[in-house]
Amino acid sequence: MHETAIANLLPADRTTARQAAIRAAKREERVAWQLAAPAILLIIVLILLPTLAVFVFSLTNYELGYDDFQFIGLDNYIELFGDRTFLISLKNTAVYTAIVTPFSVFIGLGVALLIESETRGRAFFRTVYFLPVASLLVAMATVFQYLLHPTIGPVNAMLSMLGIAGPNWLGSSSTVLTSLAIIGIWQSVGFNMVLFLAGLTAIPRELYAAAEVDGAKGSWERFRLVTWPMLGPTTLFVTTISVINAVKVFETVKTLTEGGPNKASEVLLWTIYQEGFVYLRVGYASAMTVIFLAFLIVLMLVQYRVLDRRVHYT
Amino acid sequence: MRNTAFFSMRNLRLAMLSAGALVFLAPYIWMISTAAKSREEIFSSSLTLLPQHWALWENLAKALTRVPMGQLLWNGLVVCGLIFFFQVVIAIPCAYAMAKLKFRAARTMMTLVMLGLLIPIHATALPIYVALNKAGMLNSYFALSAPFFISVFGIFLFLQFFRAMPDDLIAAARLDGMSELAIVNRVIVPNAWPAVTAFAIFSVVAHWNDLFWPLIVITGSERATPPLGLLFFRAAEAGDDYGALMAATLIITLPLVAAFLLAQRRFIEGITLTGLKG
Numbered sequence: 099m100h101e102t103a104i105a106n107l108l109p110a111d112r113t114t115a116r117q118a119a120i121r122a123a124k125r126e127e128r129v130a131w132q133l134a135a136p137a138i139l140l141i142i143v144l145i146l147l148p149t150l151a152v153f154v155f156s157l158t159n160y161e162l163g164y165d166d167f168q169f170i171g172l173d174n175y176i177e178l179f180g181d182r183t184f185l186i187s188l189k190n191t192a193v194y195t196a197i198v199t200p201f202s203v204f205i206g207l208g209v210a211l212l213i214e215s216e217t218r219g220r221a222f223f224r225t226v227y228f229l230p231v232a233s234l235l236v237a238m239a240t241v242f243q244y245l246l247h248p249t250i251g252p253v254n255a256m257l258s259m260l261g262i263a264g265p266n267w268l269g270s271s272s273t274v275l276t277s278l279a280i281i282g283i284w285q286s287v288g289f290n291m292v293l294f295l296a297g298l299t300a301i302p303r304e305l306y307a308a309a310e311v312d313g314a315k316g317s318w319e320r321f322r323l324v325t326w327p328m329l330g331p332t333t334l335f336v337t338t339i340s341v342i343n344a345v346k347v348f349e350t351v352k353t354l355t356e357g358g359p360n361k362a363s364e365v366l367l368w369t370i371y372q373e374g375f376v377y378l379r380v381g382y383a384s385a386m387t388v389i390f391l392a393f394l395i396v397l398m399l400v401q402y403r404v405l406d407r408r409v410h411y412t
Numbered sequence: 413m414r415n416t417a418f419f420s421m422r423n424l425r426l427a428m429l430s431a432g433a434l435v436f437l438a439p440y441i442w443m444i445s446t447a448a449k450s451r452e453e454i455f456s457s458s459l460t461l462l463p464q465h466w467a468l469w470e471n472l473a474k475a476l477t478r479v480p481m482g483q484l485l486w487n488g489l490v491v492c493g494l495i496f497f498f499q500v501v502i503a504i505p506c507a508y509a510m511a512k513l514k515f516r517a518a519r520t521m522m523t524l525v526m527l528g529l530l531i532p533i534h535a536t537a538l539p540i541y542v543a544l545n546k547a548g549m550l551n552s553y554f555a556l557s558a559p560f561f562i563s564v565f566g567i568f569l570f571l572q573f574f575r576a577m578p579d580d581l582i583a584a585a586r587l588d589g590m591s592e593l594a595i596v597n598r599v600i601v602p603n604a605w606p607a608v609t610a611f612a613i614f615s616v617v618a619h620w621n622d623l624f625w626p627l628i629v630i631t632g633s634e635r636a637t638p639p640l641g642l643l644f645f646r647a648a649e650a651g652d653d654y655g656a657l658m659a660a661t662l663i664i665t666l667p668l669v670a671a672f673l674l675a676q677r678r679f680i681e682g683i684t685l686t687g688l689k690g
Contacts, residue, residue, distance in 0.1 A: 129592045
């Protein structure tokens with residue numbers, strides 16, 4: 099090291115400088131590796147290897163408690179698509195998502211638009227609508243259980259005052275998914291509202307002025323011509339997040355219905371939880387997890403695709 | 413004419429917002445009201461909000477004695493604290509190396525991070541559970557917190573933040589002869605405070621409220637976190653003593669809600685950080 103430095107001293111200062119730079123770069127590279135090493139290690143141990151393991155498990159008949167297992171190819175997947183519970187679970191998750199997503203997105207947008215255009219009590223309303231997001235869902239689900247109680251619940255008491263016989267919200271298979279969806283909407287509107295508020299403030303004021311010049315007088319016209327198109331990326335993003343969160347519904351199901359009555363609220367994560375952690379059929383539950391993960395990845399890819407195609411003005 | 417129409421439009425907006433707010437607040441109002449009512453009164457299913465006979469203290473006492481409430485809240489605190497500490501200590505140096513050092517693996521790292529963002533705990537839970545079970549480490553603070561020590565989202569967030577920091581700051585520190593680790597500690601972290609607080613709120617809210625993972629690795633109430641403890645309490649009470657149940661939900665919901673009301677702006681920033689994920 100020392101000799102080369104001296105040998106290079108004569109020809110030109112440039113080479114020494116370059117060598118010093120290379121050495122510095124090498125040192126920097128080494129330090130960078132050291133700083134990133136714990137993170138890299140943990141990403142491998144806690145994310146990559148477990149994900150890989152789920153794929154491998156899904157090809158086996160592994161059950162916790164039995165140490166020997168065989169590779170059974172795609173048998174788990176074949177079994178899945180003949181499994182009534184799993185199919186019901188997929189259907190219920192889809193129905194739940196189909197109810198929660200549009201309502202939480204559009205109510206979130208509506209509240210954001212109202213708050214944006216109303217100067218009075220802005221901070222107060224933002225706080226109120228956001229409160230459910232910061233609250234413990236398991237606890238609030240318990241409150242909803244009381245509110246929706248068929249005999250002593252305030253909701254049915256109010257309905258009976260209007261002369262309507264309220265349903266057994268969480269206890270009947272025809273209303274249970276709707277009831278869970280109402281809780282899901284209540285819980286997620288505030289989150290969407292804040293994202294929309296951020297999107298709204300990013301719209302340049304001049305656009306509204308320009309629209310007015312072009313003859314867009316009413317607030318609906320302004321919304322249709324300026325707000326809605328400009329909010330495009332936000333709306334897409336909020337929708338994706340809402341779908342992903344709805345597909346991951348678990349807390350309310352575990353707290354309130356445990357998949358019942360009669361599998362009417364059996365949802366994907368609940369089924370995976372039951373198979374994997376209660377019945378300990380790791381191999382079979384892994385196959386379900388792979389399908390769950392595939393859904394999430396497809397959703398994200400769709401979002402990236404649409405974003406790529408549509409958004410050029412960021 | 414226009415003026416009056418304008419005013420009625422405004423008032424309509426306010427009325428709509430207020431009506432919605434009432435619906436959103438209703439569960440909280442009923443929670444407090446029911447926590448203050450006696451069992452008999454709850455079962456009479458009257459629609460009055462104010463109890464005729466105050467039973468708030470009895471209900472709170474039931475909630476506090478039948479469930480180790482202090483232990484639950486402490487467990488929640490320990491788990492959230494451990495998770496946040498490790499997440500930050502591991503994510504910040506990594507993000508710094510990716511943002512500010514000549515690091516050829518930075519692109520590969522970025523791919524890893526984006527991949528990690530796609531994979532939730534629900535997907536990795538089975539193998540991690542199997543491993544913890546094999547190692548005999550279930551039912552511990554370690555089992556509750558270790559799977560979350562790495563937050564790829566944290567890396568992503570800090571990376572964005574560090575990229576916006578001026579290079580001169582770091583160059584000056586290097587001229588002063590500081591080591592890279594010292595630069596992270598004494599230059600980067602103090603300047604990244606807004607990102608750290610926002611991330612803290614994001615992380616604490618997520619893990620304080622999480623039910624899925626604690627449900628999997630914890631069986632007794634000794635290491636239970638608040639959501640899990642509430643489930644145990646419901647099971648023990650057979651779910652029909654709503655007064656005590658609402659008192660328990662009140663105690664368990666209060667810490668985060670109080671924190672939220674005190675530091676709203678930061679909270680909203682922190683929680684909606686998930687919004688940056690895409």
